[in-house]
Amino acid sequence: MKDQIIKILGFGILILAILGALMYFGIIDEYTTNILTQGGIAVIVALSLNLISGFTGQLALGQAGFMAIGAYTTAILVMRLQMPLYFAIPLGGLMTAFFGLLIGFPTLKLRGDYLAIVTLGFGEIIRSLLNNLGELTGGAAGLKGIPQFSEDMLFVSLISFVWVFLVMLVIILMISNLIKSSPGRALLSIREDEIAANSMGINVFYYKMFAFTLAAFVAGIGGGLYAIVFGYLSPKTFEFLKSCEFLIIVVLGGMGSIAGTVATGFILTYLQEFLRFLEDYRLVIYSLLLILMMLFKPAGLVGIIEDIKGWYRKLREGKTVNKGGEIR
Amino acid sequence: MTILKADKISISFGGLKAVTNFNLDLQARELVGLIGPNGAGKTTVFNLLTGVYQPTEGQISLQSRKEDALKLINNLKPYQITRLGLARTFQNIRLFKDLTVLDNVRIAYHFNVKYRALQAILRLPSYYREEAELEQKALELLRIFKIDHKSQELAKNLPYGEQRKLEIVRALATNPQVLLLDEPAAGMNPQETQELMHLIRFIREKFKLTILLIEHDMNLVMGICQRLIVLDYGQIIAEGTPAEISKNPDVIKAYLGEEVASDA
Numbered sequence A: 001m002k003d004q005i006i007k008i009l010g011f012g013i014l015i016l017a018i019l020g021a022l023m024y025f026g027i028i029d030e031y032t033t034n035i036l037t038q039g040g041i042a043v044i045v046a047l048s049l050n051l052i053s054g055f056t057g058q059l060a061l062g063q064a065g066f067m068a069i070g071a072y073t074t075a076i077l078v079m080r081l082q083m084p085l086y087f088a089i090p091l092g093g094l095m096t097a098f099f100g101l102l103i104g105f106p107t108l109k110l111r112g113d114y115l116a117i118v119t120l121g122f123g124e125i126i127r128s129l130l131n132n133l134g135e136l137t138g139g140a141a142g143l144k145g146i147p148q149f150s151e152d153m154l155f156v157s158l159i160s161f162v163w164v165f166l167v168m169l170v171i172i173l174m175i176s177n178l179i180k181s182s183p184g185r186a187l188l189s190i191r192e193d194e195i196a197a198n199s200m201g202i203n204v205f206y207y208k209m210f211a212f213t214l215a216a217f218v219a220g221i222g223g224g225l226y227a228i229v230f231g232y233l234s235p236k237t238f239e240f241l242k243s244c245e246f247l248i249i250v251v252l253g254g255m256g257s258i259a260g261t262v263a264t265g266f267i268l269t270y271l272q273e274f275l276r277f278l279e280d281y282r283l284v285i286y287s288l289l290l291i292l293m294m295l296f297k298p299a300g301l302v303g304i305i306e307d308i309k310g311w312y313r314k315l316r317e318g319k320t321v322n323k324g325g326e327i328r
Numbered sequence B: 001m002t003i004l005k006a007d008k009i010s011i012s013f014g015g016l017k018a019v020t021n022f023n024l025d026l027q028a029r030e031l032v033g034l035i036g037p038n039g040a041g042k043t044t045v046f047n048l049l050t051g052v053y054q055p056t057e058g059q060i061s062l063q064s065r066k067e068d069a070l071k072l073i074n075n076l077k078p079y080q081i082t083r084l085g086l087a088r089t090f091q092n093i094r095l096f097k098d099l100t101v102l103d104n105v106r107i108a109y110h111f112n113v114k115y116r117a118l119q120a121i122l123r124l125p126s127y128y129r130e131e132a133e134l135e136q137k138a139l140e141l142l143r144i145f146k147i148d149h150k151s152q153e154l155a156k157n158l159p160y161g162e163q164r165k166l167e168i169v170r171a172l173a174t175n176p177q178v179l180l181l182d183e184p185a186a187g188m189n190p191q192e193t194q195e196l197m198h199l200i201r202f203i204r205e206k207f208k209l210t211i212l213l214i215e216h217d218m219n220l221v222m223g224i225c226q227r228l229i230v231l232d233y234g235q236i237i238a239e240g241t242p243a244e245i246s247k248n249p250d251v252i253k254a255y256l257g258e259e260v261a262s263d264a
Helices: A002-024 A030-055 A063-080 A085-107 A114-132 A156-179 A182-192 A194-199 A204-230 A240-253 A258-274 A276-296 A300-320 B042-049 B078-083 B101-112 B117-121 B125-144 B160-173 B190-206 B218-224 B242-247 B249-256
Strands: B002-013 B016-027 B031-035 B057-063 B070-072 B086-088 B178-182 B210-214 B227-232 B235-240
Touching (some): A002 A156, A030 A063, A030 A156, A030 A204, A063 A085, A063 A114, A063 A204, A063 A240, A085 A114, A156 A182, A156 A258, A156 B117, A182 A194, A182 A204, A182 B101, A182 B117, A182 B125, A240 A258, A240 A300, A258 A276, A258 A300, B002 B042, B002 B210, B016 B042, B016 B210, B031 B042, B042 B178, B078 B086, B101 B160, B117 B125, B125 B160, B125 B190, B160 B178, B160 B190, B190 B210, B190 B218, B227 B242, B227 B249, B235 B242, B242 B249
Parallel strands (some): B031 B210, B031 B227, B086 B178, B178 B210
Antiparallel strands (some): B057 B070, B227 B235
């Protein structure tokens, strides 16, 4: 298990170095850099949703709301209190976690789909609050001129990308370490069978709260990064469709798969830019993708990759594989 | 010494009285069978004892491991009752299907694990130490049931008989004093049932367990239980040794209907 950390870190830093170098020498242009940064943020928030929905099995539809709390808290701390970014972003995350605790407490005691409904409503409440809080949040016009990661206009994109990528790496490590541990298995057991988990001595409510609060924290961090990277916030950014986007990323990547969420997060963010000429029809394509995936491959991208691996293995081993070969 | 006691517990769902005035006095190391026709309320009794349902009347108490006294467990949640040493299996197998056999067992150990999420995320030494220990313990337990070689398979891919066994392993991993088995032999062939009988005897000795089991297989029940409780329409209609029960006219009536067979 020790080598898993090294694998993730090594692989991540290698990719970061390559991409960073390509960006530095202008082989990857600023436009693409910005898309990659955006993809990183989408991955962070989608990972947080995966923690609740993929690993713990509770459907939540308000991730954009959490992201908004993190984004606005960070922005306000930086702009009004001149707080350094490295404090403001974690504080934004903590603030979001607090809200997660607040709405998780009454909802997670209930069974079934109540969480989905409450989180959906919560996202909308946050958005209309942001619209109406006047001076503090800038209302519908939003907040402008949030200080960015660097004042150097030449390298701000690159620096933003590096920061987002590093935070993403840390969060990937955090979640994958958590899942491969006893508390992580407690979360999985809740997804698998709540009644059995309870009978095995797992405090189901506590662990749901834990997953939900941690997910809120991560989404808040994602929001904070968003605020700093783009330097501009508007309530419109965090509408319900944004929450859906994260859900689409998680489902297409494969519920409960970290690698799937990371890959799909970047792919979909790129696709979004690529398909910009289609305007709102993009959503039709997403929905179609989602329906097709649910029909033919509910395991998502990860399932497809597993299939391809299987075919490849069969091809390589040729016809010598007997039917019993797979079963030890 | 009484280890699990139910005092006139009843529960009704709406107007239906599922269980009425159920009494139980389980002595330490006893092996008792709970039998009765379909729909008699046997599983409901289990659900009451394990905290899935709360009794509308009556009291349930469990011998606490720490103090030398019976502890009232009426209003405790299932996970709290499990932690006090009362574990169960389910009639309609409730394994964590998409997890490995090993993970299924490790989850049952969870509440005894000392490291917390933070130690796990930071991968501190306590994490590695306890995880290694945990895997060892889980594999040992699986070895008793001869399914340790399948530890990396998904629970849903095990054959039916082994799924039943895994349920028992998982319950044992919570380190119980009392084990409730809900139809452990359901769907097993006679040979597997025989094997299961030996296993139940074996674990009872090895883990010093008190066992209460629901079972329809009369060979198994008569073969291993010291005492039987017969339930019909939510009420106890008879109690006694297997020999007594098999001659009890009320029991025969409950199982076979009004006409009492001449020599059942």
